[in-house]
Amino acid sequence: MTKKSYVLVSGGVQYALxxxxxxxxIKDACGLIDMPSPVPDNAVDETETSICRKGKAIKVSVGLESGKRRKVIVGSTKTIKGLIGKTFGSSVIKSASVVQHIRLG
Structure with missing residues (x-):
């Protein structure tokens, strides 16, 4: 699995992922764009976890046609319904749900 640089724009701030x-x-449905070749000066380099904690993105669990489930990052202003029917890797996304973890106590 190769890594690639993307930009998530939220609230006027560009986050490099x-x-x-x-x-x-699925980059359009997630609110991501390819990193431009000259990296913008105002791009903030962040991790997936820190962006989710700030509320700029959410983790979505997607069910693939191959029967596997994967977690993807989606911008908080995008709808998860837009993921269904798109291709992730080499398989088509059949379902999408929000990952929640609630701590009691």
């Missing part, structure tokens, strides 16, 4: 190249088929 280094994700799998499998995102090429």
């Amino acid at each position: 280094h994700l799998s190249s499998d995102y090429d088929g």
Whole structure:
């Protein structure tokens, strides 16, 4: 699995993410764009976890046609319904749901 650089724009801030190249088929639905060749000066290099904690993106669990499930990052302003029917890796996405973890106590 090769990594590729993407940009997630949220609230006027550009966040640089280094994700799998499998995102090429769903980057529009996730709110990602390819990193421009001269890297923007105002791009903030972040990890997936820190962007989710800030509320700029959410983790979505997608069910693939091959029977496997994968977790993908989606911009908080995008709908997860837009993922269905797109290609992730070499398989078509059949379902999408929001990953939640609730700590009690």
